[in-house]
Amino acid sequence: MFDEKTIEAAKKLQAQWDEAVAKYERDFSAKTNSGIPIKPVYTPLDIQDIDFETEIGMPGNYPFMRSNYPLHYQFQPWINQPVHGYGLPEDTKERMEALTKAGMEGYFGGRAYNLVWDYPGYFGIDPDDPEAEGYIGKDGVSCNTDEDFARMLEGLDLAKNNIILINGDTLPMFSIYIAYAESQGVSRADLRGNTMNWVFTAWYAPNFMWETEDALKLATENIHFCVNNIPRWNHTNIQGHAISETGADAIHQMSFCLATAIAVADSCKAAGLEPDKFMTGIGFQIAQCNDFFEYICMFRAWRKLWASIARERYGCTRPAAMHLRTHTNTSCFELIKQQPLNNIIRSAYHALGAALSGTTAMQIPAYDEPIGIPTEESAVLTLRTQQILLHETGITKVSDPLAGSYYVEWLTHRMVEEGKKILKEIEDAGGFVKAHKDGMLARVLRKGCDQWREEIEAGQRIVVGWNKYATAEDLKVQAFRPDPEVARVAIERTKDYKARRDQAKTDAALNGIVSACEKLKNGEYGHVMPACIEAAKAKATAGEISKALRKVMRWGPEYNVMLKY
Amino acid sequence: MSKNGTQRVLLVKHWIDIHDRGLRLIATRCKDAGFEVVYASYSRPDEVVKMAVQEDVDVIGMSFFTSAYEEHLPKVMQGLKENKMGHVMVVLGGVIPDEDHESLKAQGVREIYGPGSDINGFIELIKAEVKK
Structure with missing residues (x-):
């Protein structure tokens, strides 16, 4: 990526730098958070093999x-x-x-x-x-x-x-x-x-x-x-x-x-x-x-x-x-x-x-x-x-x-x-x-x-206010709490919603999801989403649609990769 | 307590809670401290009680990302009492505002931990209060 003159100069200056820091008699290399070893300084020598084009x-x-774009934040942040x-x-x-x-x-x-x-x-x-x-x-x-x-x-x-x-x-x-x-x-x-x-x-x-x-x-x-x-x-x-x-x-x-x-x-x-x-x-x-x-x-x-x-x-x-x-x-x-x-x-x-x-x-x-x-x-x-x-x-x-x-x-x-x-x-x-x-x-x-x-x-990673510069009393911040009435209203609304609909129509649409999932299990796409939308139009709730999906698609903790201790 | 005299710790998040990074860390530390860990992952209160009885645990650590401890802690405490497990030490962790600590302790919670809490303090508490 650099011409010979630049590389030669970089080599010369790097050698001078090495000499200048040698007197500290300490290793100043470090690691990124991912553990990649890094040097205290970088020069053209480190990227000379990377092709610009x-x-x-x-x-x-x-x-x-x-x-992604030739211009970005200049006209669209x-x-x-x-x-x-x-x-x-x-x-x-x-x-x-x-x-x-x-x-x-x-x-x-x-x-x-x-x-x-x-x-x-x-x-x-x-x-x-x-x-x-x-x-x-x-x-x-x-x-x-x-x-x-x-x-x-x-x-x-x-x-x-x-x-x-x-x-x-x-x-x-x-x-x-x-x-x-x-x-x-x-x-x-x-x-x-x-x-x-x-x-x-x-x-x-x-x-x-x-x-x-x-x-x-x-x-x-x-x-x-x-x-x-x-x-x-x-x-x-x-x-x-x-x-x-x-x-x-x-x-x-x-x-x-x-x-x-x-x-x-x-x-x-x-x-x-x-x-x-x-x-x-x-x-x-x-x-x-x-x-x-x-x-x-x-x-x-x-x-x-x-x-x-x-x-x-x-x-x-x-x-x-x-x-x-x-x-x-x-x-x-x-x-x-x-x-x-x-x-x-x-x-x-x-x-x-x-x-x-x-x-x-x-x-x-x-x-x-x-x-x-x-x-x-x-x-x-x-x-x-x-x-x-x-x-x-x-x-x-x-x-x-x-x-x-x-x-x-x-x-x-x-x-x-x-x-x-x-x-x-x-x-x-x-x-x-x-x-x-x-x-x-x-x-x-x-x-x-x-x-x-x-x-x-171990103090190898500093977190200000936690393992360094800690104070006995932290600023008290009042935790935000939603209105306790929320749950009551949400439950009532769901019950009321279910009571007002044509139940036979909803049930039929939910059964449609089950049949669509059986097709999906066999690798046939394009049925489940339309069936879910039909059910939504027949006033099925999110929970009911989920339950219908789970009649066929396996869901539950037994499918989880458990951690062993 | 296990047959070989090791403290047994059940660690759990509620069934539909979320974010278990802290709890997994506690599990590792408990194991490192020589405790036996029953990692119950995401479970319901009745399952927590059942596991506590079956595994004869000494400590239950429950982690909540929301204030759902208001609803679910009493169920666990009641279940433990009904199963003659009232001696089990119950601790909470997660995002639990300071102003809730007093009422939780009044319900029998031994200690409440949160982001940045001293894990060794938790380990020492178990060693001191659950004798081998």
Whole structure:
């Protein structure tokens, strides 16, 4: 990448530098958080073998390491995507309006409402089911019918705004959303937004419990439906954030996500879908954590690896099918309860890293999340963090501004190599599904999480306010609590909803889901989602649709990879 | 207590709770300390009681990411009492606001841990109060 003169000069100056630091008689080498050994300084010598044209290139050129687009933040900044949702749909609507009023912006005049469900909603349990007790509307919105969607979304232009449905078993809530939108005269083809398709999240965090092969079939069914019906819908969110929170370092977050995406994409291809069509709907939720530069390099390496997987493994030809769609969710496990205001500063650095990486959307956790769910004030503050970054720091003027840094290019290159190594290990172990079933992922994540804590306890990793500069009294932050009436109202509404419908019609539609699932079991796609939408139109609730799916698709803790102690 | 005199610790999150990083860490540490760990993962209150009886545990550690302990802790405490397991030490962990600690302790919870708590303190507490 450099001419001979530069290399000769670098060698000469490096030798002088070596001499200058020799007098300290100390080893100043260090390690990144992922354990990659690093030197105290980098020079052209470290990146002389990296070819500019093929390895670095320009933003918007394959392999898109520098950016998906020739220009990005210069005319279209990242989407503000704060996660919100609590209480009843009306409560969440209030939070949506507060964030809108505070200036939350999406792409080209629209907004992205990143709506999170409560745990019963995650797990496909209706509020009137005793299993929901204690969790209704607490850590997300309680919404399980088209009427609830109306309470939350009435008045919004669903063809213009992105509606993001954060819940675990995905298909039931998505079906009800589509039924609601169509009842409002919005054609499904015009909808825009995201489903998580997290049916396989149990692969890392043992809580969503579909049996692995059945999970893949359900995920593929959702993708099959979207490709054929809602081409713009982002159907799948590969959850790097969960992998990170569960114990992965930067290299493993990236590699496990890519391996997950490969398993999903292989399944889609086997179902007869065209990669150029389904790859555009796969996105990655990326955790930006401590070790500022490593996570930026991870991001750049991730874009490069994904583009090459899309082109080489799947034969994609459309740039859009090779682009890494990213939703940054800055680190949560590194936010702590002690001296909680410090978390605002931590998150701002994580957000800066994400913006320098060229992310396409961003969510920042609120500083009070180690204490409870965010207040309106703390939620708006996460938006302000993004707005200050966007408007005051000047970082949006230049694409991929760290490119060409000897260190950043060297580390990005190294992350690519490390990523390839892990992807090969997983491939050699028989693929991601098998590697998961054999406990390979769980082992890595457990080790990562134990090691992080041990390093803090040993003082090798400093956490301000926890193992250094600790104070006896922490600032008391009042935990936010949703209205205790929420559960009562949600239960009553569900019962009332069920009492008002044509039960025979609902039952018949739910039976239709069971028959469709039997086809899905045999590898026949294209029946389950339409059946779920039919059921939603016949006024089935999310919990009932989930239960119908589970009559055929295996769900339960016995399908989980259990950890042994 | 197990036959060989080791403290037995049951660790669990509620059935539909979420985020088990902390609990898994505690499991490792308990094992390192020589305790026997029954890792119950995600379970319902009646299952927690049943496992506690079957495994004859000395300590139950329950982790909650939400305030669902308000509803589910009393069920576990009641179940333990009914099964003559009232001696079992119950501790809580997770995201539990400070203002709830007093009422939880009044219900018989021995100690409450959260993000950044001293794990060795928990280990020492078990060693001191559950004698071999």
